[in-house]
Amino acid sequence: MNKKKIGFWSIVLLTIxxxxxxxxxxxxxxxxxxxGTQAPMIYLVAAVFTSxxxxTFASAAKYVTKSGAAYAYVKAAFGNTLGQYVGVTRVIAASIAWGTMGTFVVRxxxxIFGFDSANLTYVTVGFLVLMSILLLINIFGTRLLTVISDISTIGKVLALLVTIFAGIAILVYTGKSNISDINLLKAADGSPLIKEMSATAFVTAVIxxxxxxxxxxxxxxxxxDMENPEKNLPKAIPLAIGIIAAIYFGIVLVGMHxxxxxxxxxKEVVVLASIFTNPILEKVVVLGALVSMFGINVAASFHTPRVLEAMxxxxxxxxxxxxxxxNDLPxxxxxxxxxxxxxxxxxxRYDSTGIAIISSISRFVQFLIVPLAVVVFYYGKSKETILDSxxxxxxxxxxxxxxLIFSVLLLVKFDWKGQFSIKDASGAVVTNxxxxxxxxxxxxxxxxxxxxYTKMRKENR
Known part of the structure; x- marks a missing residue:
C-alpha cells in the first residue's frame, strides 16, 4: 500500500x-x-487571537514532532500525568468537534435534497453513512485522503472567493450599502435588537x-505522516491562518454591506447563502458550504484517531x-x-447550538497549557528530550x-451561565x-x- 508522506503545500491545504x-x-x-456593524472587526480580533x-502551536511543533499535537507537547514539557490528562481531553474535544461538523454536513x-433535517432517523442514518464513507477514504491511505482534502479545500476557497467578488460586484452595480439597516431591527419588546456592546457581549462575539x-x-x-514536520509545520500553519483571515474578513465585510x-x-442552515437573492449565487454558497463541511470531516477523520494512537x-x-x-490507518x-x-x-438530539458550544469550550484546556509548554522548551526545562531547534x-x-493571557481573559469574561442554558419546549430558559x-x-x-488504568498497568508489570 502507498505510504506517501504529506508535503508542505498539502499541509497548508490540510490546515485550511x-x-x-x-x-x-x-x-x-x-x-x-x-x-452589529462591528462584526468585521470582531473577526479581525478573532484572527489575531488565532494567529x-x-x-504558539507552530513553535511547539519545531521542538516535538511526535504525533498527538497538544498531547505530545504537554507530555514532553511536563511529564506523563499532565500529558495524559491533556491527551484524554483532546481525544474527547476532537471527537466532539468531529461530531459537530458531521451534524452540520448531514443536516x-x-x-439540499429536500428531506426533513430535523428528523432524528434521517440524521442518524445520514451520520452513519458519512462515517462509513470517511472510513473507506482512510482505508485507501494518505494518498487518496490528501487528494480529497486538497480538492475540497480548493473548492471551498473558490466558493468563498466567488461570494466575496459577487458581493463586491453587487455593491458596485447598485452603488448602495445596506450596512445601516441592521440598526433598524427591533426585538420582540420593541427595543433595538442590536444593543450597545458590553465587555461580555464583545467576548461572546469573539468566541x-x-x-x-x-x-x-x-x-x-x-x-x-508528514514530510519534515519540524520544518514544514511552523511555516505552513501561520501561512494558512493568514490566508483564512483575509478570506473571512472579506466575506463578513461584504455580507454586512x-x-x-x-x-x-x-433561518436557513447555511446562513451565509441568505445574503443573496440570486438563486444561482445562493446555490454556489450552499454547495461550497457542503464541500467545506465534507472536507473538514475528512480532515477530522485523519487528525482525531491519531491523538488516541499517540497515547x-x-x-x-x-x-x-x-x-x-x-495502509497505515489506525x-x-x-x-x-x-x-x-x-x-x-x-x-x-443533534442540537447544533448545544454541541457547538461544547466543541468551542472543550478546546481551551490545550490553549492554556501548550503556551506554557513552549516556554518550558525555550528554557530547556522539559521532562523529555526535545529537538535541538x-x-x-x-x-x-x-x-x-x-x-495564555488572551485565553484566560476569554474564559474569565465568557458568559458561562448563558451558554450552558437552553430554551425548553415552552420557551423557558433551563440549564443545559x-x-x-x-x-x-x-x-x-x-x-x-x-x-x-495506567496505575494498574504499572503495578501489574
Whole structure:
C-alpha cells in the first residue's frame, strides 16, 4: 500500500481544510447579532487571537514532532500525568468537534435534497453513512485522503472567493450599502435588537467568531505522516491562518454591506447563502458550504484517531489503539473516536447550538497549557528530550505568554451561565444538563479512568 508522506503545500491545504468548515458559513449571524456593524472587526480580533495561538502551536511543533499535537507537547514539557490528562481531553474535544461538523454536513445535505433535517432517523442514518464513507477514504491511505482534502479545500476557497467578488460586484452595480439597516431591527419588546456592546457581549462575539478559526490545533496530530514536520509545520500553519483571515474578513465585510439583516434573521442552515437573492449565487454558497463541511470531516477523520494512537504508543491508553493496518490507518483508534463523534451529537438530539458550544469550550484546556509548554522548551526545562531547534524569544516566549493571557481573559469574561442554558419546549430558559454532564464525563470521569488504568498497568508489570 502507498505510504506517501504529506508535503508542505498539502499541509497548508490540510490546515485550511481543517479550519474552514462550518463556522464561516454558519456563525456570521450570531456574531452580527452580538456585534452589529462591528462584526468585521470582531473577526479581525478573532484572527489575531488565532494567529497568536497558531504561532504558539507552530513553535511547539519545531521542538516535538511526535504525533498527538497538544498531547505530545504537554507530555514532553511536563511529564506523563499532565500529558495524559491533556491527551484524554483532546481525544474527547476532537471527537466532539468531529461530531459537530458531521451534524452540520448531514443536516445541510438533507436540506439540499429536500428531506426533513430535523428528523432524528434521517440524521442518524445520514451520520452513519458519512462515517462509513470517511472510513473507506482512510482505508485507501494518505494518498487518496490528501487528494480529497486538497480538492475540497480548493473548492471551498473558490466558493468563498466567488461570494466575496459577487458581493463586491453587487455593491458596485447598485452603488448602495445596506450596512445601516441592521440598526433598524427591533426585538420582540420593541427595543433595538442590536444593543450597545458590553465587555461580555464583545467576548461572546469573539468566541463565536473564533469558532470559525478552530481546527489549527489538530493539524500536527498526524505529524508522523508528514514530510519534515519540524520544518514544514511552523511555516505552513501561520501561512494558512493568514490566508483564512483575509478570506473571512472579506466575506463578513461584504455580507454586512450587501444584506446584514439576512445574516441576523435567516433561518436557513447555511446562513451565509441568505445574503443573496440570486438563486444561482445562493446555490454556489450552499454547495461550497457542503464541500467545506465534507472536507473538514475528512480532515477530522485523519487528525482525531491519531491523538488516541499517540497515547497508545506511550502506553497511556490500551495499546490496541496503536495498531495500524497495512495502509497505515489506525483502525481501532478510528472506530473508537468515530463512536464518540456519533454518540455525543445523538445524545444532544443533534442540537447544533448545544454541541457547538461544547466543541468551542472543550478546546481551551490545550490553549492554556501548550503556551506554557513552549516556554518550558525555550528554557530547556522539559521532562523529555526535545529537538535541538532554533530558538526565538519572540515566538517561544512573548507570543506564548500573550496566547495564555488572551485565553484566560476569554474564559474569565465568557458568559458561562448563558451558554450552558437552553430554551425548553415552552420557551423557558433551563440549564443545559446534557452539556454539563458531557463536560464532567470528558474532563473528570474519563481522565480518572485512564489514570487508574495506567496505575494498574504499572503495578501489574
Amino acid at each position: 481544510n481543517s479550519i474552514i468548515g462550518t463556522g464561516i458559513f454558519l456563525s456570521p449571524g450570531s456574531v452580527t447579532k452580538s456585534a 497568536v495561538l497558531a504561532i 445541510t445535505t438533507l436540506k 463565536a467568531a473564533f469558532y470559525a478559526f478552530t481546527g489549527f490545533e489538530s493539524v500536527a496530530s498526524g505529524s508522523q 450587501v444584506n446584514p439583516v439576512a445574516l441576523v434573521q435567516s 497508545a504508543k506511550e502506553k497511556q491508553v490500551p495499546e490496541i489503539f496503536a495498531k495500524r493496518m497495512s 483502525l481501532p483508534a478510528f472506530l473508537f473516536t468515530a463512536f464518540f463523534a456519533i454518540i455525543i451529537p445523538l445524545s444532544f 532554533k530558538k526565538s524569544v519572540v515566538t517561544d516566549v512573548i507570543i506564548p505568554i500573550l496566547a 444538563t446534557k452539556a454539563i454532564i458531557s463536560m464532567i464525563v470528558g474532563y473528570v470521569v474519563l481522565p480518572v479512568i485512564m489514570f487508574v
